[in-house]
Amino acid sequence: MKLTRLVTDILGVSSLAILTAIIAAMSRVRSGDRLRGLVDARASVWGMAVAAVSRDRMRGAFGTTFLLAVLAAGCAQVAGSGAQPADAREAATAAYFDSIRDEPAMLAAFLERMPVGGDIHHHLGGGVRTPELIRMAMDDRLCLPRDHAAQWVLQSPPCGEDERPIAEALEDIAFRREIERRWSMLDYLGDSTSMDRIAASEHFFASFGKLALVQRDISRLLAAARTLAAGSGVIYLETATSHTPDPEARDALAGSVGWNDDLAALRRTVLADPRFAALRDATIESLAQGLEASDRLLGCNTGVPDPGCGVFVRFQHLTVRTFEPVVVFVNLLLAYEIAAASPLVVGINLAAAETHPVALRDYDLHMRMLGELAAYYPAVRRSLHAGEMLDAQAAALGAERHIRLAVAPAEAGGAAAHRLGHAVALKADPQPDALLVQMRRRGVAIEISPESNRQLLGVDPVNHPLVDYLTAGVPVVLATDDPGLMLSDLRRQFALAARNVAVSYPTLKALATNSIAYSFLPQVDRQRLLRRLEGDFAVFEATRWETPHGGGAR
Numbered sequence: 001m002k003l004t005r006l007v008t009d010i011l012g013v014s015s016l017a018i019l020t021a022i023i024a025a026m027s028r029v030r031s032g033d034r035l036r037g038l039v040d041a042r043a044s045v046w047g048m049a050v051a052a053v054s055r056d057r058m059r060g061a062f063g064t065t066f067l068l069a070v071l072a073a074g075c076a077q078v079a080g081s082g083a084q085p086a087d088a089r090e091a092a093t094a095a096y097f098d099s100i101r102d103e104p105a106m107l108a109a110f111l112e113r114m115p116v117g118g119d120i121h122h123h124l125g126g127g128v129r130t131p132e133l134i135r136m137a138m139d140d141r142l143c144l145p146r147d148h149a150a151q152w153v154l155q156s157p158p159c160g161e162d163e164r165p166i167a168e169a170l171e172d173i174a175f176r177r178e179i180e181r182r183w184s185m186l187d188y189l190g191d192s193t194s195m196d197r198i199a200a201s202e203h204f205f206a207s208f209g210k211l212a213l214v215q216r217d218i219s220r221l222l223a224a225a226r227t228l229a230a231g232s233g234v235i236y237l238e239t240a241t242s243h244t245p246d247p248e249a250r251d252a253l254a255g256s257v258g259w260n261d262d263l264a265a266l267r268r269t270v271l272a273d274p275r276f277a278a279l280r281d282a283t284i285e286s287l288a289q290g291l292e293a294s295d296r297l298l299g300c301n302t303g304v305p306d307p308g309c310g311v312f313v314r315f316q317h318l319t320v321r322t323f324e325p326v327v328v329f330v331n332l333l334l335a336y337e338i339a340a341a342s343p344l345v346v347g348i349n350l351a352a353a354e355t356h357p358v359a360l361r362d363y364d365l366h367m368r369m370l371g372e373l374a375a376y377y378p379a380v381r382r383s384l385h386a387g388e389m390l391d392a393q394a395a396a397l398g399a400e401r402h403i404r405l406a407v408a409p410a411e412a413g414g415a416a417a418h419r420l421g422h423a424v425a426l427k428a429d430p431q432p433d434a435l436l437v438q439m440r441r442r443g444v445a446i447e448i449s450p451e452s453n454r455q456l457l458g459v460d461p462v463n464h465p466l467v468d469y470l471t472a473g474v475p476v477v478l479a480t481d482d483p484g485l486m487l488s489d490l491r492r493q494f495a496l497a498a499r500n501v502a503v504s505y506p507t508l509k510a511l512a513t514n515s516i517a518y519s520f521l522p523q524v525d526r527q528r529l530l531r532r533l534e535g536d537f538a539v540f541e542a543t544r545w546e547t548p549h550g551g552g553a554r
Contacts, residue, residue, distance in 0.1 A: 089541040090506075096545040097505035101498075106546075111498060113543070115536035116490045117512035118236030118529070119229055119480050120519050121383070121421050121447035123318075123351070125208050125215055126482025127225035127239060130180045133484075137166045137214045144179070151206065152182040154213040183207055185486045188455050197458040204456055205353050207485055218243050218286065219293035225484070226294060226308030232489035235536075236529050237311050238519055240318040240349045240383075242331070245286040249279055254323075254330040263329070263372050270333055280334060284342045287315055291344060312529065314521060315342075316383060318349040321366055322356045329369055336373050339380045346520035347381035351421070354388045360397055364405065364413065371410030381520040383419040383447070387426065390457055394428035404435055407444050419445045419477075419518060424453055426465045436472035445475040445518035450496040451488040452481035461500035470507065477514045509537065 100106040143159035144152055144166055159165045169176040181187055184207070188200040208215075215221060218241070229237050244250050253275050260266040270276055291313060295301065300309035317335035321328060335348040350366060353359060359366075370382060386406035387394065394400050403423050408414025420439075423446050429435050439446070446469050453459040469476050478493040480486070497503050497511070516529045 087541070089538075090509075093541045093543075093545070094505040097508075101502070104499075107498065108495065110545075111491055111495050113540060114233075114494070114508065115235075115512055115533055115540055116233045116478075116494055117515035117533050118238065118519055119234045119483075119490050120236070120238040120419075120477060120515055121449060121479030121481055122225075122229075122237055122239045123482050124218070124221050124225060124239040124241040124243070125211070126485040127228065127480075128221055128484040129224070129228060129487070130184045130186075130484070132224045133183060133211060133214055134166065134169055134176065134179060136217070136220055138170065140214060142166050142213055151210060152179065153210045156213060183210060183485070185455050189487065197456065200458075201353065201355075201456045204482075204485065218290035219297060222290055222294035222313065223297040223306075223308060226298065226311045226313065227306055228308075228483060228489065229311050230307035232483075232491045234311055234490055235532060236516060236519060236521070237313045238316060238346065238521075239313065240316040240351065241287075242318045242320060243287065243290070244279060244283045244334075246279065246282060249275065250331070250334070251327075253279065254327040257326050257330060259324075259326045263369060266326075266329060267333060267373070267376070270330055276330075276334070276337075280337045280341070283317075283334070283338055284345070287338075287342065287344055312525070314346045314519075314525075315344055316347045316349045316520070317345050318351050320352045321350050321354075321359045321362070322352045323358065325362055325365060328362070328366060332369055332373060336377045336380055340377045343522075346522075347383055347418075349382075349421075350384040350415075352385075354385060354399070354402065355393065355397060360399065363399070363402060367405045367408075367415045368410075368413055370415035370417075371408075371413065374410060374416060381419075382415060382417045383421060383520075384415060384417050385421040386417070387420070387424055387428075388422035388453075388457070389425050390459070391425050391428040394425035399425065400428045400430060404429055404438075407435075407439055407442060417444060418520070419447055421447045421479075421481075422449065422453065423469075424457060424459060424465060426468060432468075433472075436468065436474055439469075440473045443475060445477055445514065447477050447479045449479050449481040449493060450500075451486060451492050454496075455486055461496045464501065466497065466501055470503070475514055475518055476511060477518055478511050479515070512537075 097110060100110060137154060141157040141159075142165075143155040143157060143163040145155065146162050146164050154166070155163055157165075164175075166179070169179055185200070185204060188197075188203070222239075225239065226237065253270075253273065257266070257270055257273070260269065294313075295309065298306035298308045300306070317338045319328060319331040319335050323331075332348070332350070339345045339348050350370065354363075370384065374380070374382065384406055387399075387403040389397070389399065394402065403420065403426060405414050406417045406420055409416050426432050426435070448464070448466050448469070450459075450461045450464060450466070453464065454461060466476060478490065478497060480488055480490050480493060483489050494508060494511070498508060503511075513530070513533065516526055516533055519526060519529075521529070
């Protein structure tokens with residue numbers, strides 16, 4: 001641990017993650033699986049090392065030399081058949097994990113206690129469970145149409161004759177259950193390969209429109225999302241939201257600007273409109289007030305704080321990609337400006353159904369927007385949804401290059417993303433191996449949500465490209481996507497990886513560490529949370545595990 005802290009002090013956060021990965025790989029060798037240990041080393045150590053260099057996190061020539069020395073020493077120990085682990089408790093935990101792979105109850109108990117780090121691919125609008133949303137709608141006295149053809153979209157009070165007060169769900173159990181079905185993925189949780197995943201995807205994306213009225217109060221959403229996250233061991237929530245206190249003003253501004261393919265000129269036009277600065281400043285203030293209000297709702301400054309108070313929160317400002325070009329541009333510019341000005345907003349995101357006709361038509365243009373705007377805001381970090389479809393879908397829709405364009409530099413027409421969400425359609429790319437090398441060299445982290453990909457795309461976790469990314473040394477993070485609507489949580493993602501992809505304990509630990517190391521947090525916050533996570537793992541690995549056949553593991 002002293003060496004870990006020395007590396008952290010000299011080199012910064014990425015180096016801590018690298019050292020953790022080296023130790024993890026050494027532990028795999030000790031537990032008898034040398035091949036997997038070497039794969040873990042390649043997948044996590046090399047990817048993190050390249051990321052550290054590419055992100056320029058090392059402090060001068062001394063830092064670089066020191067890192068190379070640590071890597072050389074660590075990898076030499078990994079390769080040696082008689083290597084001794086740096087941490088016997090971690091090695092014992094890894095050995096115990098291997099011994100319970102085929103014991104579902106014991107594996108579940110293990111994963112229920114294992115630290116999971118942060119959730120950095122999380123949508124605030126989908127991060128709250130339906131019962132909480134129903135309660136919020138009751139508090140606001142909202143209504144639902146009696147005509148089911150109206151798609152269960154919330155309406156403002158007072159309720160008319162053709163509307164039903166949602167408060168009736170308090171006593172009408174059948175009504176309540178129907179709302180839960182309409183507002184979540186409850187009907188799409190099964191593993192049936194015959195399930196209509198197109199219908200599932202359409203149902204999912206339609207949910208956000210149904211809930212618009214109840215989601216305007218960001219403080220309630222944050223409080224509920226933090227409590228849910230804390231329940232699955234999350235210590236950091238990097239949540240994406242398109243929140244603004246006055247969406248009508250935003251839409252009016254975008255609707256009043258004429259399209260100009262000269263993006264620099266279009267940017268000048270938008271920035272010159274006084275409504276834009278007012279909207280930017282109001283949004284920044286609203287996000288700050290919402291986060292502060294969520295602290296009050298959770299009782300964070302009282303003697304009995306909610307567990308959600310222990311979840312550190314920062315935002316990504318999100319742009320929806322399914323609108324006309326000028327609307328997308330105005331929203332992207334707003335996101336960049338907000339992220340550049342607010343310490344609470346650590347990055348931007350581009351989301352919504354990638355298979356939507358407008359999203360497909362304008363995909364290249366959106367990448368150009370992201371890339372060209374980045375030149376004005378070099379410190380703003382970018383994550384975006386790319387390749388959120390099956391390989392066959394991507395080929396049929398002409399979307400084979402979506403992942404490639406998302407990570408390509410701006411001069412090549414790309415978005416130069418720092419992280420990608422989903423990236424399932426990897427093998428649809430004409431040169432997937434070269435693409436993997438490019439992502440590894442640039443340190444682009446992939447945010448993988450196995451449960452989301454299963455529900456919306458029908459991806460069998462056994463065949464998930466997670467394995468391809470790990471093997472190629474591309475940094476990977478596990479995340480929830482929309483845990484509220486999908487009735488999931490971060491532990492569920494780790495459980496799917498452990499049961500279906502057969503990743504090792506050191507790899508699971510590296511995935512948890514990556515969620516902080518590849519977050520968009522400033523370095524001081526990353527270091528603080530990495531130390532917290534390191535302490536959590538130290539406590540976890542001190543557990544006296546019971547072997548499947550009785551007796552202590554150590």
